[in-house]
Structures are given as C-alpha cells and as structure tokens.
Amino acid sequence: MSPYRTFEHDTYNEGSVALLRSVAIVVVLLSIGGLALGLRNWVGLLFSIVGLAACAAWVALVGRSRRRARGNVSLRLEPDALRFVDGATTIELPWSEITAVEVDEDRLDVRVARHDADPLRIEPMFRGASVYDLADAISAAWRASASATDHSGR
Known part of the structure; x- marks a missing residue:
C-alpha cells in the first residue's frame, strides 16, 4: 500500500462543533445575564466580563468552523x-x-x-x-x- 494519500475534510463534524459552540454561547450569555442581575456587585461584573470574553472567542471559532465546512x-x-x-x-x-x-x-x-x-x-x-x-x-x-x-x- 502506498504511503501517499489524500485526507478529505470532515465537514459533518466541523458543522457539529460549530453547532455545539453556538449552543454554548447561548447558555453562557443567559447565565451571565442572570449572574449580573443576581449579583449586583463587582463579582457579578467580573464574571460577566469573563463570560463575554469567552463568548467572543467562541463566536470567532464558530465563524472559522462554518467557513471551513463550506470551503x-x-x-x-x-x-x-x-x-x-x-x-x-x-x-x-x-x-x-x-x-x-x-x-x-x-x-x-x-x-x-x-x-x-x-x-x-x-x-x-x-x-x-x-x-x-x-x-x-x-x-x-x-x-x-x-x-x-x-x-x-x-
């Protein structure tokens, strides 16, 4: 068997990862909204900022996954x-x-x-x-x- 071969992109799993990250974004946004309303102090604000930063990173990764799935x-x-x-x-x-x-x-x-x-x-x-x-x-x-x-x- 020849060691030379081609690996094709797994578009199904790439789409699944994008969907999973999208769900995580929604869950985290809802959680930090509730946390910010429940803890109206600097701790709630700190956790809200960290959650928003994580969501921003996931949004970028979702975009990359969707581009890869189409490309x-x-x-x-x-x-x-x-x-x-x-x-x-x-x-x-x-x-x-x-x-x-x-x-x-x-x-x-x-x-x-x-x-x-x-x-x-x-x-x-x-x-x-x-x-x-x-x-x-x-x-x-x-x-x-x-x-x-x-x-x-x-």
Missing part, C-alpha cells in the same frame, strides 16, 4: 511534498524541509517541524483520521520519500 480543506501526501489546503491558503512543504513529525499531546494536533521556519500544525479535522493516524501517515510518507530520494541518488 476546500484537504491534506495531500504526495511523492514530492505535503500539501495542506485550507480555503484560499495552500501550504506546500517539500519532504526535504521536514525535520520531525510528532503529536502535540497538549494541543491535540500534529506538529511538523521544518528547517528555518515555524512548525506546521495540522488539526485532526479529516474524515476517519485521528491525530495519531495523521502523524503516522505523514511520517510514513516522509520516510518513503526519504527512502526514494536515497535510492535514486538525488
């Missing part, structure tokens, strides 16, 4: 490079530029370290692939590419 998102592992497409942005990373592939347990994403640049971070947003599946597939394609380059004498 073109894919990860292509090809013989010459890794190609990550997220909407209008395409990142092409030749295998020779990669120095390490690992799972970031804290952020739950794949960290692809590269020469002289910040690491590429890939979230597990692809149909049927966990963060470990993505890391294993990227590592296998990277090793296969390095092996092919070694054997071809380039």
Whole structure:
C-alpha cells in the first residue's frame, strides 16, 4: 500500500462543533445575564466580563468552523511534498524541509517541524483520521520519500 494519500475534510463534524459552540454561547450569555442581575456587585461584573470574553472567542471559532465546512480543506501526501489546503491558503512543504513529525499531546494536533521556519500544525479535522493516524501517515510518507530520494541518488 502506498504511503501517499489524500485526507478529505470532515465537514459533518466541523458543522457539529460549530453547532455545539453556538449552543454554548447561548447558555453562557443567559447565565451571565442572570449572574449580573443576581449579583449586583463587582463579582457579578467580573464574571460577566469573563463570560463575554469567552463568548467572543467562541463566536470567532464558530465563524472559522462554518467557513471551513463550506470551503476546500484537504491534506495531500504526495511523492514530492505535503500539501495542506485550507480555503484560499495552500501550504506546500517539500519532504526535504521536514525535520520531525510528532503529536502535540497538549494541543491535540500534529506538529511538523521544518528547517528555518515555524512548525506546521495540522488539526485532526479529516474524515476517519485521528491525530495519531495523521502523524503516522505523514511520517510514513516522509520516510518513503526519504527512502526514494536515497535510492535514486538525488
């Protein structure tokens, strides 16, 4: 089986995450409204401000999720490079530029370290692939590419 493959975006789960965040926004807004009315002091105001900040962040994440669900998102592992497409942005990373592939347990994403640049971070947003599946597939394609380059004498 070839290590080169394409991962398609999981639009259903992306939409589900957006819906879940939207529900959380409504619940938090109702809660901070009740808290602000119930505690008419600085504590109620403080919690209301923190709740509003969380809601603002979730609104931004809902927008990003909805754009991704409608847009073109894919990860292509090809013989010459890794190609990550997220909407209008395409990142092409030749295998020779990669120095390490690992799972970031804290952020739950794949960290692809590269020469002289910040690491590429890939979230597990692809149909049927966990963060470990993505890391294993990227590592296998990277090793296969390095092996092919070694054997071809380039």
